[in-house]
Structures are given as structure tokens and as C-alpha cells.
Amino acid sequence: MGRQRHQSGGDGRLTSRRQPPADLSGQAVATRLVHAGRGPGFSDGIVNPPVWRASTILFDSCADLEAANASPDAQLYYGRRGTPTQWALEDALTALEPGAAGTKLFPSGVAAIATALLAVVKTGDHVLITDSAYEPTRLFADQVLKRMGITTQYFDPAIGAGIETLLRAETSVILLESPGSLTFEIQDVPAITAIARARGIVTMLDNTWATPLRMQPLALGCDISIQALTKYVGGHSDLMMGSATATKALLPRLKAATYRLGHTVSPDDAALALRGLRTLAVRLDRQEASALQVARWLAAQPAVDRVLHPALPSHPGHDLWRRDFSGSSGLFAFVLKRGTRRQLAALIDDLQHFGIGFSWGGFESLALPVRLDGCRSVTTLPFTGPFVRLSIGLEDPGDLIADLDAGLRRYEAQF
Template sequence: MSKSNNADTELVIAGRRKEWTHGIVNPPVYRASTCVFETYAQLRERAEDPGAKHLFYARKGTPTHWALTEAITELEGGAGTMLYPSGIAAVTGAMLALVKAGDHVLITDSAYEPTRSFANGLMKDMGVETTYYDPMIGAGIEDLFRENTSLIVAESPGSLTFEVQDLPAIIAAAKKRDIMVMVDNTWATPLLLKPLEMGADVSVHACTKYIGGHSDVMLGSATANERAFKRLQTVAFQLGQTVSPDDAFLGLRGLRTLGVRLKQHEQNALTVAKWLKDHPMVSRVLHPAFPDCPGHDVWKRDFAGSSGLFSVVLKGGGYSDTAALVDGRKYFKMGFSWGGFESLILPSNPAYARTATPWKAEGPLIRLHIGLEDTDDLIADLAEGLDLYKAKAGL
């Protein structure tokens, strides 16, 4: 099936090879472990390249997996994609493929907390040292390079505080020293940002979130350029990283509607965020599309839009008071994930996971994922919660 330069069309046609679909719209779910060979010659031929798109052993993939990896690869503009059983497995699997004992890694101070936990835990035990950098550092990251710096791990915008990084400047600095750059691209998806086209080596997604889109699958992906993909593939095979065909199917199903869902998430989030910006209990709205969000100008330059996740900082009060806001909400439920069709709310304190850039705020930070519900209903739900918070905090 021919490629399209239009993302909406590509979302529909990507990965639907005739030899995988056999005339069916969606590739079937190939549940398998053992794959059999007709001849010894065929076995030897496939053993020479078990990562190719031919049946070898189901851990190395089936047409269900290949349809998803091919679609993501085409959307990201990479050389290949590996699948992982979760988003953090994709992050850690890619990091393990790109570093070795004795290396030095730079990670944005605004990174997803499990990424930080991995760097401070297993990576440290392996003899890999990590330095956390100010997400707004841009080209200044060059000052942090050491002789053994091998990898930069960026996430733009940050998971809780939504700083938008100057990825072109960071990548340009890295290229001078042949340092790999990996970007967690979950917030933007390939529709809003293409890190590989900017020169990054790996783009990672928690497909659990927007790509899956329905809060019913744990799934991760890492798409790499030519120089990094073989390393990703080799380490994933050595670690036995794989996903079930059912999960791959759910990821592929979600991908087909990513375009229309993301547009609605963006519209709904902007509507709610604009209302929150004028609310007397809200001190700041941390949304990349807002001029006062750190890195807003970079977002305007590099991104094709925004998604449904952002944070607000409340005026006064403490985290012990936030139960009045989050408990008992009709539409906003508490949960650690995001990217599904439902709205979520979560009190989060970035101070516990910052070292390079200490977090200071006027009040608690509340992260919101705006789902596909009617925005009038969502605003009414938040208005009630904020009134309760105001009373509880005595403001």
C-alpha cells in the first residue's frame, strides 16, 4: 500500500499490507508461539535474520506486530520500531541499548518519574552516571558534556511542569560530539512533533496513552534512525522484550482514530485551560499553548498543535487540602495514566523529583487530562471542586 504525505490518510492506511490482512480491513490477531518451517533451508534462511518481517518465532513478531511497528515507523519517519510491554519498558529498553558501563547520561530534570527512578537505580548499579539538566538549557547543554557522555534523554514538554525544550539546539550540540539523543514524544504523538526529522536518534512513546487511546492496553514503542535501530532491536531481542498480539492489535486499533481524537483533546483542553486561567483559585496554567508557559515560543516554532494534558498551580493552600478538590468528582477521576477518552485529575508535587531546577510554587500543582466529554460538564465539575478547595484551604 502506497504511502501518503497526509497524516490523517497515513493513520488509516499504514501497516495494512495485503499479505498481512488477506483482504480484511484490520490485520488479524495472530496468536502464536511456535512458527513452523517447511524445509531446513527455510529455517536456515530465516535464522540468518530473525528480525526481518517473516515468521521465525512469535517473540520476534507476527503480522499483527509488524502492522503496528510499520505504521508507527512511517508516522515517525524512522528506520524501524520496537514494541515493549509498557511505556517505561520502551524508555528503559532504549536506554539500555544506547549506553554501557562507564558512560555518562544527561536527562531532563522534568522527566517522567519512572525514567528518573531507572537512572538512579539499575543504571547507577550498572556503572552509568546521570546528570539532570534544566529543561530550558537549550544549546547550553554543551557545557554539561563529558568525554564519556553518550546519551541525552529529553522529554518535551515535561510530564508535570510542561517546559518545552529547544530540541533542535540540544540535538545540534549533541551532533558535534556524536552523542545520541532520545526523546519521549508521548505528549505530542508523531502528529504534533517528529523528533527524528529534527535529528534525534530515538523517539519513544507510551502507546498506553494517546496511541492506544482507550485506557485498556499497556504498550510502548521506540522508533529509531538507521544508526540506532539495530542496537534497539538487538537489545530488545536479548532481553526478550515482546508484547502480546492482542495488545498490538489494540494499539493498532487506537492508532486509526488518533487524528480525530487528538484534535478533540486539543480543543477541549484549550477550552478548559482558558476557563481555568481566569479562575480566582488558579495562579498559573502550565500549558505549552499559553504564552506564560516555559518554552511557549519553542512550542509555536516546533509543534503542530497541543494535546489534552496540562497542569495548573493553585493560589495557596496545601496538598493536604487537595482532597476537597479531587474527591468525589463526577467526571474527573484520579489516575496515573492519561491519553484515554476520559478526563483525569491528579495532585502532583514536582519538588520530590527535581534536582537541577528546584520547584517552587504558590500552591499545589494539579495535573489534568482533558478527555472527550462535553466541556461544559467538565468545567462545572472543576468549578465545584475548586469551590470546595477554597473553603477547605480557608482562602
């Protein structure tokens, strides 16, 4: 028996070559979620792209191998470069971001952030990061980038156009996160990106809270949009993955860093992320509505000092949220008027519909007692009470409110 060789297909059939994605730019986002990444080369009449598992790719001849060496991203080349399963997810994510040239996938959201930074920085550079950034982002900057001779400076998330005063000749990157995933400050992204672009400085934004359905960083001037697909895109708390979507100018650097660092994702996980992506719009709509109902109820409770939710008019960044976002998601926090973090156990331990755990964006609700000590470098938080972050899932919001009501009564009974 001879060697098994891959086939060159046509007319939408499975093929070893990567086909240009269909242009869905004129379609509504819900339509793009359904159809993106399902074009020629991904299926042969099958609704979902098959799971292509591969490490070694066999070539028909030495000539075909040499042709592939000249253009390794144009077809199946080696498993680390991806198969149609990963390509379908990359194309689908790219289709959600106006102004995007392509997307790369990573084994976690942290890996996506780290690689996006490494794609741009070099020894001697100065990096600006919002003071509300995700803790692993800070640790990467403070430990890894520092060892590389790169200086990180944190800035007030409310700085807006004032960021110009922090720029140096060696500033290469500004990393944003809007809203912050713990304290939910909204940043003036257009003001910051306009100043950065005029100086040739790269801007990137962790957009996990909003997803491209609620805010589109590239359309607001960013060069790279990052997500932890672990959260809302996956939607079922059963995969770890990140993505970075870049403009045409930045995509070659992002690709190079991804390949040099050896990042890849399992095709099985890519298939799970694709499945989650198809229902993202309906899940996010439900989680947004439920979270707002719960947040408004909490804001009226006498034990609650404040609710940190960008869609509430009481939120400090609400006007910026209304300008730059098309909606909200299911993640927010609240602060209690009295007590200690240790006493939060009375509220959280016996909740019936909220799990205790990290991450967010799954179908199940979560309640996380958060320790804010040491999470800031240049700003202080305007509250001191015990802090709880909620991720609202797909349960009935009335049941969630009843659960929290019982928890607050248990909490207040301690005093």
C-alpha cells in the same frame, strides 16, 4: 495427517514473510493513520490485520529453517520476533515519523525508555537527562544504570545550547522529554540535538505528550523517538505498551537490545493499539480543543495561581512550542494560590466527570493531585501551591468546566 505448514502468499495475501511497508511519505498524517500497516502480507481483503497468536513457528524443511536462521526478521521465525499483527503496528508507527527506519514494541513506556538507553550505554558512560523527566525514567537511571557503573547527570530543561558545557568525553546519551509530563517545560530540541550530533552523542526523546501528530523528534534531530502507547495511541485505558522508533543508524542497536532483553507484546494488545491508532487524529483534535477551553477558563479563576499548558501564551516555553509543535494535546496542570495538598481532596474527591488515577490519553478525563517534593535534582520550581494535573478526555468541555467550578468553590470554602 501431515504437519501443518505455513503458506507463502502473494498479491497482498497472508504470508509468512515480512513485506516492505508501503511508502506513505507523500500522504497527510490523517491518511497515514488510516492506511499505514495495512499493506501486503497483513490481510487478505480484511480491513484490520488479523490477530496472529504464535509462539512456535513451523518450517517446511530443514533448508527453510536454515534460511530463516540467516535472516530471522524477514519472516515468521519465533513468536518473540513478532507476527504480522505486531509488524503492522510497527510499520504504522514508523510511517508517522519522517526519517525513521523502524520501530520496536515494548510491554510499557518505561520498558521502551529503559531499552533505548541500554541499547546505547556501557559501563563508564555519562548520561544526561532532563530534570523534568518522568519519575520511572529517573529511577531507572539512579538505580539500574548506577549499578552498571554509568553516571547520570540531570540538567535544566531550559538549558538549550548551553548543554554543551555539560558534555564529557564519555557522554553517550542525552534523554529529552518535551514537554515534561508533570511541569510541562518545553526544551529547545534542535539546539540540543545539533550539538549532540556534532559530538557523536545519541539523543532520544519521550514524545508521549505530543505523539508524532504534534511533534516529530527525528525530524528535529533526535535518533530515537519514544512513546507510551498506553496513552494516546491506545486511547481507551485498556492496554500497556511502549514503542521506540529509530533512525537507520540506531535501529540495529535498538533491535539487538530488544531481543537480548526478551521484550515482546501480545498480538491482542497490538491489535488494540492498531485500532486506537486509526482514530488518533480525531480524538487528539477533540482533546486538544477541549483542554485549551478548560485551561483558558482555569487561567481566569481567582483561586488559580497559574496554568501550565504549552499552548497558552503565558507559558514560559510557548515560543519554542509554536516553533516545534503543530498543536497540543489534552494533558496540562494548574497550581492553586493557597492551601495544602491534603486540602485538594475537597476539590477532587467529588468531581463528577474526572476520575482519580495515573496515566492519561484515554477517552475519560482524569484529575491527579501531584506531589512534586523530591522530583528535581538541579532546578527549583517557581511555584509552591497545591498542584493538579488534568487529562482532558472526550466529554463535553462545558460539563468539565462546570465540574471544576464546583470543585474550586468547595476548595475555597475551606478558608
